[in-house]
Amino acid sequence: MTKHHWDENEAILHSLQEDILVTDPSGTILKVSELTGSIYGLPSGELLGRTVYDLEREGIFHPCVTPLVVQKKGKVTLIQTTKNGKKLLITGIPVFDPEGELVRIVSYSHDVTELAEMQKYLDKMKDEMERVKSELEILRQQQVQVDGLIANSAKMKQVIGTALQVAEVDVNVLLLGESGVGKSSIAHWIHQKSPRHKGPFIEVNCGAIAESLFEAELFGYEAGSFTGASRKGKIGLVELADGGTLFLDEVGELTPAQQVKVLKLIQEKQFYRVGGTQARKVDFRLIAATNRNLEKAVAEGAFREDLYFRLNVVPVEVPPLRERKEDMIPLMRHFLSRFNEKYDRRRQLDEDVIHHLLIQEWKGNVRELVNLIERLVVTSSSEMITIDNLPSPYLRSSFRENGWQNQPLKAVLAQVEKEMLIQAKQRCRTTLEMAEVLGISQPSVVRKLKKYKIR
Incomplete structure (x- = not known):
């Protein structure tokens, strides 16, 4: 009986629970562990007896570490992918003879598939944390509560009714109206009433972003993609809106080049960061707003027709403040209360001031009213805000518009008061309702109706 030849080196090699492979400089495999x-x-x-190059060509693994070790004549480490999708951390080490000639390459590996998956997960979580961090920063800079959305007038009630209907579905909404009418507040309100209310509300002022920065602000950019870019890269506003609402304010200010980018975003719901090669999908609900006549802009060739139709699925026209007088007094009360609380004051509006403000033209609409009430609360020295506290433009404009330059103040105020009472009586069923609309007590309403013989 012949005794099997025992090779100590082979025994040691196979006893190791490691992936070890030995080749010559040509890549021929000489030894291999089980x-x-x-x-x-x-x-x-x-x-x-086979070469590592044969195995690479057959797709058993890639890339080979052997040629890199031969070229470098030193230790090389790389990530190798096997035919079945495993990720291996391969280290190749050169072995030299006494004359310094390379005679062997020994390589060993560790399965890092789970670590690679973990790295992907960590990278994804890092992106998500950056997104949330940026989103919170945006929200801190925005007034996210719906402020001053009051609808006593028929026109405003119609706006709110339409907004409530469209809030339930992800249809594109285009808010139209003069500057300062409250389009942003209505956009917030639609978001809060929608199924996406737990997601972010990201507002983009299309007219306030420099054209050279528009793409970077909207879509974000990869690290080092252009001079002055953050080394960490930046998440864009569109990506921040994922899962929520993207509000494009002043959309009529988009340049032709910007319109193309926005149209593509709306159509495909995906984008590329500046300097990036990976398409990023995004899920958002779109609301746009403008104070421009987009139909006219389309006819003049200043605005893309295809983008206009994408935005204008459900148009909502927000009326100017001068056409919703019924909302004026509640709005005054609302902002007066807000600024009293903000500045720790106890200011009240004299009835003459209220009536005087009701006849203004309000070219700046609700925004103008907010600014005026804040100014009156801050600058008035007594608890009661009177006609004397009104800035001179508001005194001049009302007299000019109504032809009252040569009439005494008392007569003018009496005429305004009578007109307001007549309007309130036509709208309201009871003197209690009139009192609420006019912002005075019910006994005052009865007394004034008698005074002006209004029946």
Whole structure:
């Protein structure tokens, strides 16, 4: 009986529970551990005598570490992918003879598939944390509560009714109206009433972003993509709106080049960061707003027709403040209360001031009213805000518009008061309702009706 030849080196090699492979400088496999075959899905014996280049061509793994070790004549480490999708951390080490000639390359590996997946997960979480951080920063800078959305007038009630209907579905909405009428507040309100209310509300002022920065602000950019860019890159406003609402304010100010980018975003719901090669999908509800006549802009060739139709699925026209007088007094009360609280004051509006403000033209609409009430609360020295506290433009404009330059103040105020009472009586069923609309007590309403003989 012949005794089987025992090779100590082979025994040691196979006893190691490691993936070890030894080649000559040409890449021919001379020795291999038993674990190596199982990693690559082949019996270890079948690997002997073959070259690593053959195995790479057959798709068993890629890339080879051997040629890099031969070229560098030093240790090389890289990530290798096997045919079955495993990720291996391969280290190749050169072995030299006494004369310094390279005679062998020994490589060993560690399965890092789980670590690679973990890295992907960590990268994804890092992106998500950056997104949330940026979103919170945006929200801190915005007034997210719906402030001053009051609808006593028939026109405003119609606006709110339409807004409530469209809030339930992800249809594109175009808010139209003069500057300062409250389009932003209505956009917030639609978001809060929608199924996306737990998601972000991201407002983009299309007229306030420099054209050279528009793409970077809207879509974000990769690290080092242009001079002056953050080394960490930046998440764009569109990406921040994922899962929520993207509000494009002043959309009529978009340049032709910007209109193309916005149209593509709306159509495809995906984009590329500046300097990036990966398409990023995004899910948002779109609301746009403008004070421009987009139909006229389309006819003049200043605004793309296809973008206009994309935005104008459901148009909502917000009336100017001068056409919703019924909302004026409640709005005055609302902002007076807000600024009293903000500045720790107890200011009240004299009835003459209220009546005087009701006849203004309000070219700046609600925004103008907000600014005026804040100014009156801050600058008035007594608890009661009177006619004397009104800025001179408001005194001049009302007299000019109504032809009262040569009439005494008392007569003018009496005429305004009578007109307001007549309007309130036509709208309201009871003197209690009239009192609420006019912002005075019910006994005062009865007394004034008698005074002006209004029946």
